[in-house]
Amino acid sequence: MTVLRGAFLALLAAAIGAAAPLAVAAQDSSSAATPTLAAPPDTARVAGPVSACDGCPPKRPITAVLMGLATNVFINRFDTWVLNVHDPLPDGYYTRVTPQSWGVNIRKGWVFDTDAFQVNMFLHPYQGGTYFRAGRSNGLNFWESAPLTFLGSLEWEYFGEKTFPSLNDFYNTGFGGIVIGETVYRFVSVIRDNRATGMSRVLREVATFPLDPVGTVKRLFSGELWRVYGNPGEHAPPPLALQVQAGVRQARDSGLTGARSIKGVLIAELSYGDAFADRYKAPFDVFLARAVISPGPTPIGEFRVAGRLYGTELTNTSAPARAIFTVQQKLEYAESPAYKFGGQSIEAGFVTAIGVGRAIELRTEAFVEGIMMGAVDAQGEPDTAGVSGTPRTYDFGPGVGLDVAATISVNHFPVLAARYHWSMVHSVSGSPADHFTQLPSIELALPITNTFGVGAHASWYARRSAYVGRPGEVTTFPDFRAYLVWRTRPRTASPEPQ
Amino acid sequence: MNAPRTLRPGRHVLALATLLSALAAAPAAAQAPAQAPDTAPAPKRGGNFWIDAGAGYAWLRLTSGQNALNGQRLGGVTAAHGMAVTVSAGGSVAPNVLLGLEYQTWSAAGKNPVDQRVRSVLAVVQWYPWAGIGLNVRAGTGVVQGPVEPDTVSAASAQGTGVGFALGIGYDFPMTRHLGLSLQFGTHIAAFGDVTDNRGKISHDVIGYVTQIGLAVVFR
Numbered sequence: 001m002t003v004l005r006g007a008f009l010a011l012l013a014a015a016i017g018a019a020a021p022l023a024v025a026a027q028d029s030s031s032a033a034t035p036t037l038a039a040p041p042d043t044a045r046v047a048g049p050v051s052a053c054d055g056c057p058p059k060r061p062i063t064a065v066l067m068g069l070a071t072n073v074f075i076n077r078f079d080t081w082v083l084n085v086h087d088p089l090p091d092g093y094y095t096r097v098t099p100q101s102w103g104v105n106i107r108k109g110w111v112f113d114t115d116a117f118q119v120n121m122f123l124h125p126y127q128g129g130t131y132f133r134a135g136r137s138n139g140l141n142f143w144e145s146a147p148l149t150f151l152g153s154l155e156w157e158y159f160g161e162k163t164f165p166s167l168n169d170f171y172n173t174g175f176g177g178i179v180i181g182e183t184v185y186r187f188v189s190v191i192r193d194n195r196a197t198g199m200s201r202v203l204r205e206v207a208t209f210p211l212d213p214v215g216t217v218k219r220l221f222s223g224e225l226w227r228v229y230g231n232p233g234e235h236a237p238p239p240l241a242l243q244v245q246a247g248v249r250q251a252r253d254s255g256l257t258g259a260r261s262i263k264g265v266l267i268a269e270l271s272y273g274d275a276f277a278d279r280y281k282a283p284f285d286v287f288l289a290r291a292v293i294s295p296g297p298t299p300i301g302e303f304r305v306a307g308r309l310y311g312t313e314l315t316n317t318s319a320p321a322r323a324i325f326t327v328q329q330k331l332e333y334a335e336s337p338a339y340k341f342g343g344q345s346i347e348a349g350f351v352t353a354i355g356v357g358r359a360i361e362l363r364t365e366a367f368v369e370g371i372m373m374g375a376v377d378a379q380g381e382p383d384t385a386g387v388s389g390t391p392r393t394y395d396f397g398p399g400v401g402l403d404v405a406a407t408i409s410v411n412h413f414p415v416l417a418a419r420y421h422w423s424m425v426h427s428v429s430g431s432p433a434d435h436f437t438q439l440p441s442i443e444l445a446l447p448i449t450n451t452f453g454v455g456a457h458a459s460w461y462a463r464r465s466a467y468v469g470r471p472g473e474v475t476t477f478p479d480f481r482a483y484l485v486w487r488t489r490p491r492t493a494s495p496e497p498q
Numbered sequence: 499m500n501a502p503r504t505l506r507p508g509r510h511v512l513a514l515a516t517l518l519s520a521l522a523a524a525p526a527a528a529q530a531p532a533q534a535p536d537t538a539p540a541p542k543r544g545g546n547f548w549i550d551a552g553a554g555y556a557w558l559r560l561t562s563g564q565n566a567l568n569g570q571r572l573g574g575v576t577a578a579h580g581m582a583v584t585v586s587a588g589g590s591v592a593p594n595v596l597l598g599l600e601y602q603t604w605s606a607a608g609k610n611p612v613d614q615r616v617r618s619v620l621a622v623v624q625w626y627p628w629a630g631i632g633l634n635v636r637a638g639t640g641v642v643q644g645p646v647e648p649d650t651v652s653a654a655s656a657q658g659t660g661v662g663f664a665l666g667i668g669y670d671f672p673m674t675r676h677l678g679l680s681l682q683f684g685t686h687i688a689a690f691g692d693v694t695d696n697r698g699k700i701s702h703d704v705i706g707y708v709t710q711i712g713l714a715v716v717f718r
Contacts, residue, residue: 108561109559109561109705109707110561110687110689110705111703111705112689112691112703143592143595147637150637167661167687167689167705170663171639171661171663372639372661373661396691397660397661397691398641398660398661426659426660427691427692428658428659428660428661428689428690428691428692429689429691429692429702429703430691430692431692432692432694432700468694469694
């Protein structure tokens with residue numbers, strides 16, 4: 001019975017979001033006819049929401065807001081009726097919201113919650129991404145879609161759960177949602193092909209559903225799912241390169257036993273755009289996304305995305321050594337047997353490219369980082385971090401960081417990559433501490449063919465925690481990997497036929 | 499191409515009426531194609547300097563230990579009246595979007611057992627939904643700091659540094675081409691988190707809400 005109710009509500013929530021375009025279309029016609037502009041009458045009569053291109057959806061902000069709301073209604077009802085989610089006290093059946101719980105949440109205000117690391121640092125950004133893509137799938141651009149992640153988060157925190165609104169969720173859903181939302185939007189735009197037909201079209205649409213369920217539902221109800229029409233500009237992306245590493249990993253458990261484990265590991269890295277191939281056009285026209293998958297309670301052990309928000313060339317584009325001032329937004333999530341670290345940050349710095357001969361290239365990057373909301377675990381001793389008696393084994397807080405990297409590529413195949421990340425996170429929830437982390441890492445790859453090779457990775461995560469009123473703590477966590485590596489050569493999709 | 503945003507007098511009556519109705523109508527207006535009259539254009543894209551300086555009445559509500567798991571973490575709510583001074587400056591990044599830094603300091607009024615202050619430095623974005631109308635929405639995030647009194651029973655001072663964000667609305671009333679007054683209303687949420695007061699007591703999840711209504715001199 002609850003499954004049926006869940007299915008019904010799922011359809012209802014999807015229909016609310018998707019039917020909105022129809023209602024809004026009528027709204028658009030009437031508003032467009034209002035003589036508020038000195039536009040030619042014919043234009044005013046036919047003018048509806050504005051499309052940026054042939055394949056771009058019309059701009060419909062109200063629909064986007066309603067779809068974000070429908071997403072929250074759907075998640076809440078699915079959790080309540082289908083999953084019947086329940087947490088130990090004090091949360092209980094936390095999705096069974098009532099007007100009374102809404103009132104309590106509004107009166108009481110914000111807290112830092114005690115949820116598990118993966119929930120806070122990965123699932124909330126993913127949820128935020130659905131709000132963002134509601135904007136993108138309704139024709140809004142990057143900046144116009146960004147506020148939707150915060151609005152969706154506010155709705156969820158105040159009205160989607162009985163637990164008090166959580167400040168860390170607001171930051172992670174809001175800022176993380178922008179990163180995941182735009183990354184996924186650009187990625188699924190490459191996969192989707194509005195001009196494709198038959199099985200190719202079906203497979204493309206099915207493949208994008210897990211990544212962009214909100215966009216797929218919207219396409220279903222608007223008819224875009226099967227209509228043959230133009231593609232948005234993002235369908236023909238800048239240079240794309242995918243690298244996959246598959247092998248084994250040895251890491252030390254961060255628990256008290258410090259047990260060493262050897263597990264399989266799969267690493268996928270997507271490089272979208274090339275800062276040195278095209279001038280800055282729009283946010284996230286260049287980004288790097290990296291995911292590490294390893295067997296265990298949290299299969300996605302690492303997820304890091306850094307996307308360019310702004311860039312300006314400081315050198316001549318034909319110079320042998322070039323430098324670009326870059327501002328980028330970063331989402332970092334790492335939950336491995338070795339350590340936990342995550343955060344939402346903004347970085348500013350320089351990327352450089354130096355050509356050595358025709359086939360060899362050295363690229364470097366150096367960024368200073370402002371961490372808006374970081375999370376660091378510190379379980380070296382009992383109760384040194386987090387909130388005792390809860391899944392929270394980590395601290396929250398803002399911080400600063402430094403990110404430097406250098407990569408040597410031969411014929412576009414990165415043979416040597418070194419990276420160093422330093423951060424200081426000032427804990428505001430958990431233990432009274434300042435956490436200093438360092439993560440030097442090096443990757444070596446030996447190409448066997450143009451696209452295939454073998455490689456190895458070594459990193460050494462080190463954390464020093466300075467506690468108030470108690471001795472500090474220093475811990476190190478080595479991590480070694482050996483793998484086969486396969487990498488596509490950077491390629492650009494064929495231009496859209498006119 | 500939009501001309502630089504400037505402040506022009508003579509729209510005050512319209513402004514007051516719009517201030518009350520604008521938020522309710524905002525989504526619908528935003529839904530329509532961009533066709534607002536261009537009588538007072540929005541900021542020019544690319545680097546136009548702007549600065550605001552203002553002050554006003556502000557009220558601090560401080561909560562702690564709301565996420566109580568047991569008696570140890572239970573906290574309370576304190577409140578204090580005071581005054582906030584805000585200075586913001588930056589540049590315009592789009593025809594109707596300003597980006598900048600904001601510094602705000604709040605201090606309690608009158609004689610209090612604890613000298614409470616809440617200071618914040620935030621990166622802010624300010625958006626004018628309609629060209630020609632001074633209504634704006636401001637949001638930002640950054641770092642907060644200050645001595646606060648999380649518990650009125652012990653009347654102790656706790657120094658905290660944390661993360662904060664701000665939400666607010668405002669309305670610009672032009673006086674000259676570049677100078678005007680702005681009526682501003684907003685909240686700074688200051689998450690100090692876990693703080694230890696000067697008597698050694700730890701208060702968890704201390705979060706302050708500085709709600710302010712004030713007037714600012716604005717230069718665009």
